[in-house]
Amino acid sequence: MKTDSQLQQDVSAELDWEPSVHAARIGVEVKDGVVTLAGQVDSYAEKWNAERAAQRVSGVRALATELQVQLTSLSQRTDADIAAAVENLLEWTSTLASGAVRVVVEGGWVTLSGKVDWQFQRQAATDSVRHLMGVTGVSNQIAIQPAASATGVKLVIEAALKRTAVADARHITVLVHGGDVTLTGTVRNWDERETATHAAWGTPGVRNVVDRMTLVY
Numbered sequence: 001m002k003t004d005s006q007l008q009q010d011v012s013a014e015l016d017w018e019p020s021v022h023a024a025r026i027g028v029e030v031k032d033g034v035v036t037l038a039g040q041v042d043s044y045a046e047k048w049n050a051e052r053a054a055q056r057v058s059g060v061r062a063l064a065t066e067l068q069v070q071l072t073s074l075s076q077r078t079d080a081d082i083a084a085a086v087e088n089l090l091e092w093t094s095t096l097a098s099g100a101v102r103v104v105v106e107g108g109w110v111t112l113s114g115k116v117d118w119q120f121q122r123q124a125a126t127d128s129v130r131h132l133m134g135v136t137g138v139s140n141q142i143a144i145q146p147a148a149s150a151t152g153v154k155l156v157i158e159a160a161l162k163r164t165a166v167a168d169a170r171h172i173t174v175l176v177h178g179g180d181v182t183l184t185g186t187v188r189n190w191d192e193r194e195t196a197t198h199a200a201w202g203t204p205g206v207r208n209v210v211d212r213m214t215l216v217y
Helices: 004-017 044-055 079-091 119-130 150-163 190-201
Strands: 026-031 034-041 062-069 101-106 109-116 137-140 172-177 180-187 208-215
Touching: 004 026, 004 034, 004 044, 034 044, 044 062, 044 119, 079 101, 079 109, 079 119, 109 119, 119 137, 119 190, 150 172, 150 190, 180 190, 190 208
Parallel strands: 034 062, 109 137, 180 208
Antiparallel strands: 026 034, 101 109, 172 180
16 A cells, blocks of 8 residues: 555656646655645636546645646636637537536536436537636536436446446445435446446436445555
8 A cells, every 4th residue: 555655656647747747847645545736727628638647647635726727827718718618518418418417617617517318418518618728616506317216226227237347246336316326335447436436427318427436546
């Protein structure tokens, strides 16, 4: 098991290796396996990429982000311009029905709302917006419409876990209440964690996934 010092070095090295991140502007602190990133970045996309880079490092148990998005003068846009760009981009996103997602922008922060049938549609909206110039953050409040019974959802998720790369699906417990799914148990790394949550989100009728799984290295 890595010490906090080793983990700090590995996260810093991963940030240095990630070409979309200005690692020199990001500080890394580690305590009991919990990594904190602090500093300034030029865009929301860079912030997101820094978080993803840190999560790739083996031994990271949790991540806290204190990164501040400070747009350069060339990147600044009015909220009206950002809203228009977001709406135009969503219209060109093939997985989304026209008008399914509503957009509100305040201080560069984009809030998405509305209703879709699947999690991949919900995620596609966020992915489309993340890299737009002038965006300082994204809140995804898009709801997923229920379409299945709790028992059916549980069985489908458990079957999906057995088919995926999760080492031992027996270590993950699936609890379903309506369209809300809670995952508990243990996984060995962030990839297994994402695979498990993806399996849950990929099930029809799931509106919310609560990740209470524990990383065990």
